[in-house]
Amino acid sequence: MERKIKDSALSRYKKRMFILVVVLALLSQLVFWEFIRHHPTGVLAYLLAVLPALPFIGIMATYALYIAELRDELVRTVVKTSLLWSIVATLSATTLWGFLELLANAPHLQPLLVLPIFGIFLGIATALVNRRYE
């Protein structure tokens, strides 16, 4: 039976991600509830509005930490190459969409959607880059 080399970076990444997703869910609930019930304005509204973004920033930082802590250099290469391709794809897609909005009255793309779009491209890129080394 094949023995698998456990990379501790992956288990640490999963733990951090789990915590951040829980924090994200709680913060989002809390902030949306606050906006629906009390309609905050001014500085308080700004402060509350950025709260759900913090776990997202944490998720990105966690991914960067994961890459830094990876021991397997092939896996690191796959992750880095996939990241580069997904950055290219995301920037290309958003630039294209920007011109469509500007010139062809295409519907507005929420900047908040850029991160999930990047995530989708990252998933596709990782699968394709992985195939190169199989």
Next chain:
Amino acid sequence: MNNRLRVLRAERAWSQADLAERLEVSRQSVNAIETGKYDPSLPLAFRLARLFDTTIEAIFTDEK
């Protein structure tokens, strides 16, 4: 880059998983190096050489 990894591994009757465990890398890494799809870093090449008690040049050649 060509390499003699498969031969060296076979001489010791090690599977790719055995070698991966000794190198503390994934089996995918060993397979990618063996098939020439991935060129290892210098530190990993040194680890391989030490493990097989030989030199890097005896394992890897830059012939196409």
